[in-house]
Amino acid sequence: MNAAGYVGRFAPSPTGRLHMGSLLAALASWCDARHVGGVWRVRMEDLDPPREVPGAASDILRTLEGFGLHWDGPVVYQSQRHASYADALNFLKQNNRAYGCACTRKTLQGHAVYPGHCRKGLESEQSVRSHRFDWGQQKGDWTDAVQGECTWDSTEIGDFVIKRADGLWAYQLAVVVDDLEQGVNVVVRGSDLLDSTPKQLALRAALDPLAGSIRWAHLPLLVNAEGQKLSKQTLASAVEVAKAPGLLLAALKMLGQISPGKSEPQALADAGDVEGLLHWASQNWHLSQVPSAPLQWQG
Numbered sequence: 202m203n204a205a206g207y208v209g210r211f212a213p214s215p216t217g218r219l220h221m222g223s224l225l226a227a228l229a230s231w232c233d234a235r236h237v238g239g240v241w242r243v244r245m246e247d248l249d250p251p252r253e254v255p256g257a258a259s260d261i262l263r264t265l266e267g268f269g270l271h272w273d274g275p276v277v278y279q280s281q282r283h284a285s286y287a288d289a290l291n292f293l294k295q296n297n298r299a300y301g302c303a304c305t306r307k308t309l310q311g312h313a314v315y316p317g318h319c320r321k322g323l324e325s326e327q328s329v330r331s332h333r334f335d336w337g338q339q340k341g342d343w344t345d346a347v348q349g350e351c352t353w354d355s356t357e358i359g360d361f362v363i364k365r366a367d368g369l370w371a372y373q374l375a376v377v378v379d380d381l382e383q384g385v386n387v388v389v390r391g392s393d394l395l396d397s398t399p400k401q402l403a404l405r406a407a408l409d410p411l412a413g414s415i416r417w418a419h420l421p422l423l424v425n426a427e428g429q430k431l432s433k434q435t436l437a438s439a440v441e442v443a444k445a446p447g448l449l450l451a452a453l454k455m456l457g458q459i460s461p462g463k464s465e466p467q468a469l470a471d472a473g474d475v476e477g478l479l480h481w482a483s484q485n486w487h488l489s490q491v492p493s494a495p496l497q498w499q500g
Contacts, residue, residue: 207239209387211265211272212376214246215257218439219264221498222391222423222431225452228482229420229491230389231270232458235483242383243272247280248370267442268449269475277383279375286370289378289408290332290363298407299363301329315359332364334373336403343402346418347491348392353399361400373397377404381412392419392493393430418488423455423498431498446470446478453482455498457490 211227213219219227234241243265245258262276293299302319309315319327320335336355345351363374380388380401398417405412423431431437440448450470453459459466469478 207234207237207387208242208384209234209239209389210242210244210380210383210385211270212244212246212379212390213261214249214252215254215261216249216252217254217257219261220431220437220439221448221452222437224268224440224448225423225455226389226391226420227265227270228268228449228452229418229456229488231479232483232486233387233389233418233488235479236486239387240273242274242277242385244277244379244383245279246372246375247278248372248375250369264440264442268440268445269479277379279370279379282375282379283370285378285382286364286375289374293334293363293407294332296407298335299332300335302331302333302362303327303329305330305366314357315361317360320360330366331362333360334363334400334404334407335360339403341399341402343398343417345395345398346416346488347421347493348395348419349493351395351398355399355403358399363404373400373404377401377408380415381405381409385415386413387416387418389418389420389488392422395419418491420456421492422495424495425498428495428497445475446473449475449478449482453478455492455496457492458482458486 209230211230213223231241243262245261247253247258258278265272290299300320301323303323304318308318315333319333323329336358339355340353342350342352361371361373363371365371405415425431425437447470450459450466453466466478466481469481
């Protein structure tokens, strides 16, 4: 994809400080965009106030800047975009692609896939608690630039929530609306979101059948010594800007970008030259060299 057509993004949730797994995703998406002179946007996915940490959003942005990962255009905050999500929900409802759901956790107990209780309407005594996307019966596939050929079947996933019972917008709807409005056509992110891709493809087609194609690349997860994904829940340590050269070098090695015998990136890191290291990384970036299996981080 040429520079004129490339729009990528990094979209963290402000539930804590940036850890190594998030840095890996940010660096990979930044390098992939900068390699072709494309656009790289940052979007703050702050739609879940109970999980958010005060000050985390600004800390994440400062950390990205401290690591030399500068973005294009203003930062978009999902918390300021409720009207766009409401418009999208109304559009889906008008086109019979979304419906109100009265089901509770107790109602759905024992069902691995939503059984469609409310798909044909509610009983007179029921009231809407959430809204779900109506898949119909669909099958599809896509080629992931890292994970390879992927397939999906809507009957194995079930109609999913796009507006929650607590009134909050679901991630799946918000991210698709934002990607469409921002013109995002390349998504480089962690493979923990691989299962979200079919839902987002289906929503994208329902909201804008004429939208251009989107390219996906799901990166290997970083795991700790116990094999757990690095996250706030597993007490992953925050990355420190003071250690940026060494951490960027480590991330590039894990991403398969530094083969034996390449001395220049090591020399740049040793010299503390973050700008030079990132320039080298963007010029020498090869998504095809990124491994697909989880990687252990011992930092």
